[in-house]
Amino acid sequence: MTKSSSPASERSTGGKLWEFFDQRLGLSGILDIALHKTVPQHSQSVWYFMGGLTLFFFLVQIVTGTLLLIYYQPGGNAYDSVRRITYDIDFGWLIRSAHSWSANLMVFVLFVHMFSVYFMKAYRRPREFGWWSGLVLMVLTMTFGFSGYLLPMDELSFFATKVGLEIPSKMPLVGPAAASLLRGGPTVGQETVHRFFALHVVILPALFMLFLTFHLFLVQRHGNALPPSEERKPESARRSIRFFPDFLLKDLAMWLIALNVLGLFACLYPWDLGLKADPVASTPVGIHPEWYFMSQFQLLKVLGNWFPGAVGEVIGILMVTISGLVWALVPLFDRSSDNKMMSRVGTWIGILALAGLIALTVWGYAAL
Amino acid sequence: MSDSSDVRSKKDAGGRSPVNDSHVSVSRRAAVGSVVGVFSVGYVGAVSYPIYRYLNTPVERAASAAQVTEVSPPDAAKVKLGASQTFMFGSRPAVLIHHEDGQWSAFDAVCTHLGCTVKYESSKDRIYCACHGGVYNAETGEPEAGPPPRALTRYKVEVKDDEVIVSRV
Numbered sequence: 199m200t201k202s203s204s205p206a207s208e209r210s211t212g213g214k215l216w217e218f219f220d221q222r223l224g225l226s227g228i229l230d231i232a233l234h235k236t237v238p239q240h241s242q243s244v245w246y247f248m249g250g251l252t253l254f255f256f257l258v259q260i261v262t263g264t265l266l267l268i269y270y271q272p273g274g275n276a277y278d279s280v281r282r283i284t285y286d287i288d289f290g291w292l293i294r295s296a297h298s299w300s301a302n303l304m305v306f307v308l309f310v311h312m313f314s315v316y317f318m319k320a321y322r323r324p325r326e327f328g329w330w331s332g333l334v335l336m337v338l339t340m341t342f343g344f345s346g347y348l349l350p351m352d353e354l355s356f357f358a359t360k361v362g363l364e365i366p367s368k369m370p371l372v373g374p375a376a377a378s379l380l381r382g383g384p385t386v387g388q389e390t391v392h393r394f395f396a397l398h399v400v401i402l403p404a405l406f407m408l409f410l411t412f413h414l415f416l417v418q419r420h421g422n423a424l425p426p427s428e429e430r431k432p433e434s435a436r437r438s439i440r441f442f443p444d445f446l447l448k449d450l451a452m453w454l455i456a457l458n459v460l461g462l463f464a465c466l467y468p469w470d471l472g473l474k475a476d477p478v479a480s481t482p483v484g485i486h487p488e489w490y491f492m493s494q495f496q497l498l499k500v501l502g503n504w505f506p507g508a509v510g511e512v513i514g515i516l517m518v519t520i521s522g523l524v525w526a527l528v529p530l531f532d533r534s535s536d537n538k539m540m541s542r543v544g545t546w547i548g549i550l551a552l553a554g555l556i557a558l559t560v561w562g563y564a565a566l
Numbered sequence: 567m568s569d570s571s572d573v574r575s576k577k578d579a580g581g582r583s584p585v586n587d588s589h590v591s592v593s594r595r596a597a598v599g600s601v602v603g604v605f606s607v608g609y610v611g612a613v614s615y616p617i618y619r620y621l622n623t624p625v626e627r628a629a630s631a632a633q634v635t636e637v638s639p640p641d642a643a644k645v646k647l648g649a650s651q652t653f654m655f656g657s658r659p660a661v662l663i664h665h666e667d668g669q670w671s672a673f674d675a676v677c678t679h680l681g682c683t684v685k686y687e688s689s690k691d692r693i694y695c696a697c698h699g700g701v702y703n704a705e706t707g708e709p710e711a712g713p714p715p716r717a718l719t720r721y722k723v724e725v726k727d728d729e730v731i732v733s734r735v
Contacts, residue, residue, distance in 0.1 A: 265617065265620060265621075268621070286623075287620060287623045288616075288619040288620055288622070288623045288626075289616035289617075289619050289620045290620060290623075292616050292620075293616070293617075293620055454609075457609075461612075
């Protein structure tokens with residue numbers, strides 16, 4: 199880096215080359231930002247790595263997903279093509295296992311990222327759009343998970359999707375039509391696989407990239423948020439490290455750990471492929487969605503038992519929608535650390551949300 | 567990261583024996599560097615080898631399919647005099663010709679010029695490539711006109727009862 203501090207003034211070939219690109223692309227401006235960017239250093243700094251880890255697992259998804267795309271065939275051959283990937287193509291089991299594990303790890307670190315951002319109150323002014331774009335990315339990630347889950351068309355994914363699509367169909371008025379449109383017919387089948395495939399590999403990635411770029415742009419624009427405990431300290435008492443190279447190297451070290459964890463899971467617990475989905479077979483006992491949908495699944499199950507008919511489902515959908523809305527609107531009423539009352543309300547909402555999610559998920563697994 | 571800068575600053579502050587210090591730091595730096603290098607190569611290998619094998623599987627399978635030495639094209643015995651039939655010899659297209667005089671010949675059907683699939687033209691009794699107008703002799707496979715640089719690979723043909731067996735020479 200010391201060499202490149204005055205590259206433009208050098209008359210060497212490298213200097214001229216730098217000058218050529220710098221004049222046209224404004225590289226020294228970017229370099230300047232990178233060199234002056236700092237990251238706060240304090241007792242809660244570890245949470246700053248969670249967004250980067252989510253990004254890492256997303257990158258793994260792009261690579262492994264593209265590789266799976268080479269042999270995967272949507273539609274009638276879906277199951278057989280996944281079978282071929284898993285049992286016939288060299289290392290196909292590993293690529294598929296890494297894709298599934300990385301998806302789950304991505305959802306997990308995304309949740310950790312979201313709650314750490316929440317409890318550090320990083321959604322406050324001027325970072326509201328960071329919070330909102332992050333929530334959109336979370337919804338997209340979960341849709342990625344839901345649509346990808348069906349693609350192998352084994353027994354479990356078939357029934358999970360069947361049940362999952364029953365939920366929107368319970369919504370008044372538009373519900374049934376929306377569910378049929380998603381399914382491409384009255385039941386889950388080949389048409390659904392084609393639709394989910396298009397969603398999973400074209401529409402969702404395009405939307406995700408858009409919101410990810412916006413999200414990262416905002417992170418760059420506003421820098422890392424300080425948690426309230428740090429905000430209270432005088433500026434002279436706060437510590438920070440350089441983004442380049444110090445934070446970046448730590449970030450990369452985290453990515454390396456993440457790669458190791460992923461490799462370990464993918465190899466030691468290779469992702470299973472169930473029996474081929476059979477539309478006339480009855481649903482196997484203990485059918486349940488992926489863990490990140492478990493809380494909603496359990497809520498609907500419980501409410502469905504408490505209330506007659508579709509009333510329970512409608513109440514459940516309303517509860518999830520309202521909770522999501524409150525969650526999204528927190529930055530509008532918990533706006534600054536000056537307002538102690540609203541700040542406390544915000545914290546309690548977070549505790550309630552986290553406790554509720556964990557309790558419903560544990561309950562869901564216990565009730566299987 | 568902060569550790570290394572601490573070490574450096576301590577060294578700077580109490581720089582009594584710069585010669586010894588620099589020796590230590592150079593050898594340590596070199597050691598750390600080579601360990602990092604070895605690990606990096608290991609990681610790149612561990613990630614790229616499975617990907618390479620994954621992508622290469624069909625290539626390997628095709629290569630083993632190409633190992634075949636003998637093929638009996640279905641219904642080949644029904645090919646009339648002056649007619650031909652194309653078939654797969656392993657993973658490559660091949661052409662079987664039943665000449666007017668009752669003789670049989672078979673060739674690899676991939677043009678030696680730029681890889682198009684050639685065709686037997688019975689009216690002119692020649693093998694023709696439509697891409698760039700290459701012409702081969704229908705009995706020997708030798709190039710006769712156009713750009714082909716080499717003869718088509720010739721296979722051996724045997725007729726046993728109702729079966730035509732094409733094999734490598």
